[in-house]
Amino acid sequence: MIRKAEHRNPWYFVPTLAFTLGITLIIVNQVASMMYASLGVSTQLIGVLTILGLPIAFNVFFAPFVDSYSTKRNWILGTQAALVVCLLFLAVCLLIDFHVVAVSIVLVGLLALAAGVYAIPNGGFFVEALTKKEQGFFVGINTAFIRIAIIFTTGVLVIISGKFGEKVNNIHYGWSLFFFMCAFAVLITSVWHLFIMPYPKTPLRKEKQGYLAPFKEFFTQQGALLFVSYILVFRLGEGLLTIMSSPFFLNSAEQGGLGMTVAEVGFAKGTVGVAASIIGGVLAGVFLKGKHYRKMIIIFAICMTAPNALYIYLARFQPQEMAEINLSFIPALFGSAAQWTAMVNIKTLAAIAIETFGYGLGYTAFVFVVYRIAEASSFRATTISIAMALQNVGWTFSGFVSGFIQSAVGYEILFTLSILLSIPGIILLVLLLRKREI
CATH class of the missing domain: 1.20.1250.20 (MFS general substrate transporter like domains)
Structure with missing residues (x-):
C-alpha cells in the first residue's frame, strides 16, 4: 500500500494534473464549437454558446470557498469525479441521439463549471506540494503538459472520432466516441491521483483580511x-x-x-x-x-x-x-x-x-x-x-x-x-x- 507522504517527486503528479486540466479546457473553449458546427448548428448560436465558458472565466470568485473548506487534494479528486460524470453523460447523450443540442449545451455548461472549480485547487496544490526550487522548474512543465493535452485531445482524439464518424456514417457516434475516450483519460488520471498525490501540510492561515x-x-x-x-x-x-x-x-x-x-x-x-x-x-x-x-x-x-x-x-x-x-x-x-x-x-x-x-x-x-x-x-x-x-x-x-x-x-x-x-x-x-x- 502506498503511504501517505507529505512530499513526492513532482514528476509523479504535476504533468497529469496539468494534462487533465488541458483536456477539459480545450473541450469547452474549442472542441464544443467544432462539434456544434459539424452538427449543423448556426454560427449565431455557436457564438452565443461562448458564454458556456463563463464559469472558467470567473472561477476566481469560487476561490475563497475552495480555500476555506477541506483540502486542495480533496477538491481536486472531487472535481475530477464530476468531470468524468459530465463527459460520460455527453457521450451517452450523443450515442442515443437524445435531444443532442439542447442536452449537450447543459452538459457542456456543467463541464465548464467543474473545470473552472478544478483549476482553483490545482494552482494551490502546486504551491503547497512543491518546494520553491521545484516550483521554478515545474511551472514550465505544467504549461507544456496543458499544451500536450490539447494536442492529444484535438490532434488525436478528434481525428479518431472524425474518422470513426465517417466510417459508420454517423457524426453523432463519432462525437460519442470522443467523449467516452476523454472520460476514460480523466478517469485514469483520477485513479492515479488518488493513490499518488502527496498530502502536503496546509499552511497556517493569517489573520483574516476579508473576502x-x-x-x-x-x-x-x-x-x-x-x-x-x-x-x-x-x-x-x-x-x-x-x-x-x-x-x-x-x-x-x-x-x-x-x-x-x-x-x-x-x-x-x-x-x-x-x-x-x-x-x-x-x-x-x-x-x-x-x-x-x-x-x-x-x-x-x-x-x-x-x-x-x-x-x-x-x-x-x-x-x-x-x-x-x-x-x-x-x-x-x-x-x-x-x-x-x-x-x-x-x-x-x-x-x-x-x-x-x-x-x-x-x-x-x-x-x-x-x-x-x-x-x-x-x-x-x-x-x-x-x-x-x-x-x-x-x-x-x-x-x-x-x-x-x-x-x-x-x-x-x-x-x-x-x-x-x-x-x-x-x-x-x-x-x-x-x-x-x-
Missing part, C-alpha cells in the same frame, strides 16, 4: 485603470477569430468556408497549430529573459495580431491546393496497423501554423506582464487569478457576438475586424509599460 481585500488592492494599485483596460481588450480580436475559425474551416465553400472534415480540422488545429504555439511560447520565454524585454513585449503583442491577415486571404480566395498526409501514427499508438491518410489544404495549414505561432509569442508576453505586476502585490496568486478572469471577459464577449457578426458581414470582414479590435490592446500595453515598472 474583498484582494479585490480592493487589485483595483486600487498603481495604473489600475490602464492595467484593467488592457486586460479586458487584449483578447477581443482573438475571440472573434478563435470561435469562428472552426465553423470557417468546416463550412462549405458556398457558405464562405473551406469545406474541411472534422479529422482534417483536428489535425490542422490540434496538432500543427498547438505545436506551433508551443514553439512560439518557448521562444518568447527565451527573448523575454533579455535586457530588451520591454520592447519584445510590444513586438510579440503585434505578432499575435498580424497573422490574422492570413485568414482574410483564406476567406477571400478559398484556396483548394490539397496534399495527402499520412496519419498512420495515430492508430499505431493503439497497436493497429491501419493506414490512415488525410487530404490537407497546404495554404490553410501554413496559415494556422503562423497564426498560432504568433499567438504563442503574444500570449506568453501577456502572462509575463501579469506575473511582473503581481510581484508587487500582497495577494500575488489572487492578483494573477483576477487578471486571468478579466482577460476571459473580453474574449467571451467577442466570441458571444462573433456568430452574429459573421452572419451579417461574412468571414472576410469578421477576420478584418479581429485585427482592428486588437489595436486598442496594443496601444494600452504601450501606455502601461510607460506608466509602470515591469
Whole structure:
C-alpha cells in the first residue's frame, strides 16, 4: 500500500494534473464549437454558446470557498469525479441521439463549471506540494503538459472520432466516441491521483483580511485603470477569430468556408497549430529573459495580431491546393496497423501554423506582464487569478457576438475586424509599460 507522504517527486503528479486540466479546457473553449458546427448548428448560436465558458472565466470568485473548506487534494479528486460524470453523460447523450443540442449545451455548461472549480485547487496544490526550487522548474512543465493535452485531445482524439464518424456514417457516434475516450483519460488520471498525490501540510492561515481585500488592492494599485483596460481588450480580436475559425474551416465553400472534415480540422488545429504555439511560447520565454524585454513585449503583442491577415486571404480566395498526409501514427499508438491518410489544404495549414505561432509569442508576453505586476502585490496568486478572469471577459464577449457578426458581414470582414479590435490592446500595453515598472 502506498503511504501517505507529505512530499513526492513532482514528476509523479504535476504533468497529469496539468494534462487533465488541458483536456477539459480545450473541450469547452474549442472542441464544443467544432462539434456544434459539424452538427449543423448556426454560427449565431455557436457564438452565443461562448458564454458556456463563463464559469472558467470567473472561477476566481469560487476561490475563497475552495480555500476555506477541506483540502486542495480533496477538491481536486472531487472535481475530477464530476468531470468524468459530465463527459460520460455527453457521450451517452450523443450515442442515443437524445435531444443532442439542447442536452449537450447543459452538459457542456456543467463541464465548464467543474473545470473552472478544478483549476482553483490545482494552482494551490502546486504551491503547497512543491518546494520553491521545484516550483521554478515545474511551472514550465505544467504549461507544456496543458499544451500536450490539447494536442492529444484535438490532434488525436478528434481525428479518431472524425474518422470513426465517417466510417459508420454517423457524426453523432463519432462525437460519442470522443467523449467516452476523454472520460476514460480523466478517469485514469483520477485513479492515479488518488493513490499518488502527496498530502502536503496546509499552511497556517493569517489573520483574516476579508473576502474583498484582494479585490480592493487589485483595483486600487498603481495604473489600475490602464492595467484593467488592457486586460479586458487584449483578447477581443482573438475571440472573434478563435470561435469562428472552426465553423470557417468546416463550412462549405458556398457558405464562405473551406469545406474541411472534422479529422482534417483536428489535425490542422490540434496538432500543427498547438505545436506551433508551443514553439512560439518557448521562444518568447527565451527573448523575454533579455535586457530588451520591454520592447519584445510590444513586438510579440503585434505578432499575435498580424497573422490574422492570413485568414482574410483564406476567406477571400478559398484556396483548394490539397496534399495527402499520412496519419498512420495515430492508430499505431493503439497497436493497429491501419493506414490512415488525410487530404490537407497546404495554404490553410501554413496559415494556422503562423497564426498560432504568433499567438504563442503574444500570449506568453501577456502572462509575463501579469506575473511582473503581481510581484508587487500582497495577494500575488489572487492578483494573477483576477487578471486571468478579466482577460476571459473580453474574449467571451467577442466570441458571444462573433456568430452574429459573421452572419451579417461574412468571414472576410469578421477576420478584418479581429485585427482592428486588437489595436486598442496594443496601444494600452504601450501606455502601461510607460506608466509602470515591469
